[in-house]
Amino acid sequence: MWRIRNSSQTWIFRSFTWTYESKIIHSGWCSYIHDSRSNRRRNHWSSWLIDKFYSKLFGFEYHIELSTKPEKAIGSNEIWEKAEAALAGALDKIGKPYKLNPGDGAFYGPKLDFKIKDAIGRTWQCGTIQLDFNLPERFDISYIGEDGEKHRPVMIHRVVYGSIERFIGILIEHFAGAFPLWLAPTQVKILTINDEVVPYAKEIFKALQERGIRAEIDDRAESIGYKIREANGKYKVPVQLILGKNEVENREVNIRKFGSQQQESMKLDEFLDIIVDEAKIRFDK
Numbered sequence: 001m002w003r004i005r006n007s008s009q010t011w012i013f014r015s016f017t018w019t020y021e022s023k024i025i026h027s028g029w030c031s032y033i034h035d036s037r038s039n040r041r042r043n044h045w046s047s048w049l050i051d052k053f054y055s056k057l058f059g060f061e062y063h064i065e066l067s068t069k070p071e072k073a074i075g076s077n078e079i080w081e082k083a084e085a086a087l088a089g090a091l092d093k094i095g096k097p098y099k100l101n102p103g104d105g106a107f108y109g110p111k112l113d114f115k116i117k118d119a120i121g122r123t124w125q126c127g128t129i130q131l132d133f134n135l136p137e138r139f140d141i142s143y144i145g146e147d148g149e150k151h152r153p154v155m156i157h158r159v160v161y162g163s164i165e166r167f168i169g170i171l172i173e174h175f176a177g178a179f180p181l182w183l184a185p186t187q188v189k190i191l192t193i194n195d196e197v198v199p200y201a202k203e204i205f206k207a208l209q210e211r212g213i214r215a216e217i218d219d220r221a222e223s224i225g226y227k228i229r230e231a232n233g234k235y236k237v238p239v240q241l242i243l244g245k246n247e248v249e250n251r252e253v254n255i256r257k258f259g260s261q262q263q264e265s266m267k268l269d270e271f272l273d274i275i276v277d278e279a280k281i282r283f284d285k
Contacts, residue, residue: 050096050114050127053160057281058171060116064096067104067111074108075134083131084110086154106157108134118174126167130157178236178258182281188215189237191227193244195219200248204241204268211276232258239275 054060066087069080087110091098098112105111114127132155135141142150161167171179181187188208190201201217208215216237218227224242231237242254242263253271255264266274 054114054116054127058174060118060174062114062116064091064098065101065104065113065115066091066098067101067106067113069105069110070103070107072107073105079133080110083133087112087129087131106130106132108132111157116170118170119176120173124166124170126162126170127160128158128162131155132157179238181238181279184236184238185214186216186235186237187213187279188239188241188275189231189235190215190217190241190243191224191231192217192219193224193242196245197243197248201243204243204253207268207272208275211272213275213279228256241271 050062054062066084068084069077073080088098091112101113104113109130109132111128111130113125115123115125117123136153136155141153141155143153145151171183175183179185190204192198192201198217198219201219205215205217218231220227224244228240228242231240236258238258240256240258242256244254246252247254247265250265251268252265253268255266255271256262
């Protein structure tokens with residue numbers, strides 16, 4: 001068995017951050033907002049990012065919940081009311097509907113929870129934005145404003161997808177192991193009919209590797225029917241290439257996609273161009 005592992009694909013799960021006119025300083029898992037005034041451009045960016053990540057990249061439906069002060073909390077009621085109003089106001093400005101989740105905030109401040117729905121209708125809490133007026137006070141954090149005076153910042157705790165291990169588990173169940181092409185651990189599996197076509201299979205393997213496509217060769221002494229059933233049923237590989245004598249002679253590939261019994265023959269060069277384009281990460285689905 002031959003396999004390509006492209007470590008660069010780990011960027012799929014990279015957290016996105018945004019800095020606008022130096023108003024936000026990124027520090028670990030937190031941000032300190034110097035200016036409490038809402039910024040329309042930043043709000044529109046946040047809305048765009050949420051839709052990009054949950055809806056368009058992974059195809060999840062999601063809703064937002066505003067979780068308010070729990071029974072055991074630090075800070076005054078005045079600070080909590082201010083923080084809750086700030087989060088609600090931000091959602092109103094970007095036109096995002098939300099549900100109120102009374103008493104489920106963090107002990108140090110209210111939060112927005114982003115809850116996604118998987119393919120079988122289960123709801124998972126993933127992303128969160130937590131507004132914290134308390135810890136900057138306790139740690140005596142300050143910044144020098146335009147007026148030359150010290151001011152207390154607001155701290156934001158945020159994460160796009162929560163625990164990475166948990167989010168990967170959600171993805172596995174959501175797609176039932178049949179990942180889209182761009183995300184699949186093995187994107188293309190090359191299935192040989194006999195030993196005579198193995199050199200051609202290795203040539204295709206190398207061409208895919210050079211183009212950053214994750215691929216495997218299955219050159220075992222098994223029937224082609226068995227190899228196809230295994231690639232579909234067990235491994236759920238998005239694209240399978242079936243190679244026989246005709247494919248070698250014509251420098252073609254016989255293409256079969258996961259979940260389909262239809263097969264299509266295509267020139268190798270044409271296939272390579274198409275697979276590179278189809279394997280790109282898309283935000284429009």
